[in-house]
Amino acid sequence: MKVLDALRHGVAELHRELTRYELVIWTAGNVSARVPGEDLMVIKPSGVSYDELSPENMVVTDLHGNLVHGELAPSSDTAAHAYVYRHMPEVGGVVHTHSTYATAWAARGEPIPCVLTMIADEFGGDIPVGPFALIGDDSIGRGIVETLRGSRSPAVLMRNHGPFTVGKDARAAVKAAVMLEDVARTVHIAQQLGKPDPIDPEHVDRLYARYQNVYGQ
Amino acid sequence: MKVLDALRHGVAELHRELTRYELVIWTAGNVSARVPGEDLMVIKPSGVSYDELSPENMVVTDLHGNLVHGELAPSSDTAAHAYVYRHMPEVGGVVHTHSTYATAWAARGEPIPCVLTMIADEFGGDIPVGPFALIGDDSIGRGIVETLRGSRSPAVLMRNHGPFTVGKDARAAVKAAVMLEDVARTVHIAQQLGKPDPIDPEHVDRLYARYQNVYGQ
């Protein structure tokens, strides 16, 4: 259970990054982590405020969203997270927010063009748009997976809804959510007064390769 | 008096959400709660800064705004809150702010279109505009009530003034105020660079029904 305890702690903590970077309001955003080697995930409880999150009230479900441990109902987005884990074995963390600028691109159904080195580094090209999908079945999860499979991007902008991001673990998915909102904002602002220069696709490839392999410790 | 003490405490506390989400500056916004089963309400005192609010200095008035308990004058918006409680018995909480983006829509007299799932969830459709009304009599209250009666929305954008939100209790009204500003901002930003896709009205109905009945614990 040590791994599970560490994941509960980590997932609860990572929600603080969502509030710190103002990616969420009230209770409208969530982080989950796959339990390595098991068909389980740790996720935020539904409708609980960020101030009240703790390792103890994190919820454990199987990869169909059925409650395994915990007293609270899991996030209303659990089905979407679970679908991603079932279909993308390389993914260890999923994040959903309605962060302002990313959601604005999503509302117009417009991908974020790769006009910043930070986008090339982290997203490897344009950040794609996923379909409109209703909550309540596998539609959102399927939309996320189908969109991400055609892209190097760890982020998808779900139409009229908001972004989902993935990563090798929950921390990487949160990092992608933070960087997504940052570049969504910067490119929006750049476009308000003109047209940003595109980056040569070959340069995008070189930036992406370097950042994925060399950056950090 | 236990209920009243709890409401004083709750109303004082809920003002922190207004400052946390930057919906208010200085002293320009207020929360009230109906006292269940009595013709009374608890409201912020007028012109007192948010740092100085406490359960003790909350004001209790009747539903015509006359002071019942407390040493300070009630909010200058008390008449509007009181009118809402007199005419909408299902309402247990009212919030008024001048939050930036919601007020910008109000200044143009333009409803916020339902182009985000979050708007469908919480507001059930477009967020409506109320009339211009002067402070000092029942005009503001009447404008709020007449506008909200024709809508599923718990929020109304009063022209040239700012938003009022209602809820089954004060917490629900504050939540609506927080979500209102968030969607007002996101849709504004989406519209700056193009036209967001509308959401099919049938989908709006399904999202609204689900969120009102299934979300949370």
Added chain:
Amino acid sequence: MKVLDALRHGVAELHRELTRYELVIWTAGNVSARVPGEDLMVIKPSGVSYDELSPENMVVTDLHGNLVHGELAPSSDTAAHAYVYRHMPEVGGVVHTHSTYATAWAARGEPIPCVLTMIADEFGGDIPVGPFALIGDDSIGRGIVETLRGSRSPAVLMRNHGPFTVGKDARAAVKAAVMLEDVARTVHIAQQLGKPDPIDPEHVDRLYARYQNVYGQ
């Protein structure tokens, strides 16, 4: 000296409102207070960061900006504050910032139109633009005074520079600076997507009269 100590304390404290509402960066904004009944003022020292301000390092000058008490050089804007106190005896506090939205209106030399009840309440009409003036003599002070004399507004937008606000005391001048930035932002945002409705001048007069006389405790 008790009055002077209280003013030092008050002026040091009020700078916190400038940082709280993000009206200033680094050291670029200042508050001053007239010492009632004496030809003296208390003002921020030049180039000192907001974290380091204390009652002890506030500077006292005469109303020509000459140092009377204190070890630090007074704000580089001291001449402008002093000119206002010499020529507007009803003014007890002056604030200068480069707050973003107010400064943007100033850069275009465009008054902020009275399209919000909050503008009618606090500013009594459009918020006027003052001339371009170089620092180093009485030009800025003269520009402030000449502009404010033709207006009910406690705020002036100095061209290519930023706002100055005045009040019966330093707290009122800070309040005006906070409200100015708020309405500058809201009207800017409203105008980005259309034209806000003006408020009937007669209604502006009624709102202004009520707010100046009835609001608060």
Added chain:
Amino acid sequence: MKVLDALRHGVAELHRELTRYELVIWTAGNVSARVPGEDLMVIKPSGVSYDELSPENMVVTDLHGNLVHGELAPSSDTAAHAYVYRHMPEVGGVVHTHSTYATAWAARGEPIPCVLTMIADEFGGDIPVGPFALIGDDSIGRGIVETLRGSRSPAVLMRNHGPFTVGKDARAAVKAAVMLEDVARTVHIAQQLGKPDPIDPEHVDRLYARYQNVYGQ
């Protein structure tokens, strides 16, 4: 080693200003300081979060970016910082961020026009754009140095990337980064609704001369 300890402490602390003014997200920005009289610099470690920075984990490299003291790999931007120190002996501090508004100007490859007294004061004229350059060799450093040599500005907007600022020490470079973002935002906002008035070049010269020589203690 006392100087070096003080620099480690100072550089670690100065990163707080980057987060305070929201110039950086996650780990995407860095401050460095030249060690006076030695061919060494102190710089942020790569990929370490701002919460975890301390004097102890700051990295010391030579002016070709080779590690001299420290257990962590230096910032991935170390080569650019080092190039600046080698070619601009008057520079004692360098800062790199992707601050939103400055980066938006950089994405369009558009200099920030000198339409505010604050720009004249600190930057002495328009804030220039540097070339697009890939990370991995001296291209970024060369682009910075060539651009800054033709300007009084301590800031350069590197195309599709973000700003670099320099100063006589690390604190001055951080101050320039903070002021850059502030004026980048204000001028952007001013231009959204019209055209700011330019400042007469002679006035720019007078403002710059005064601010560089008279301001502060």
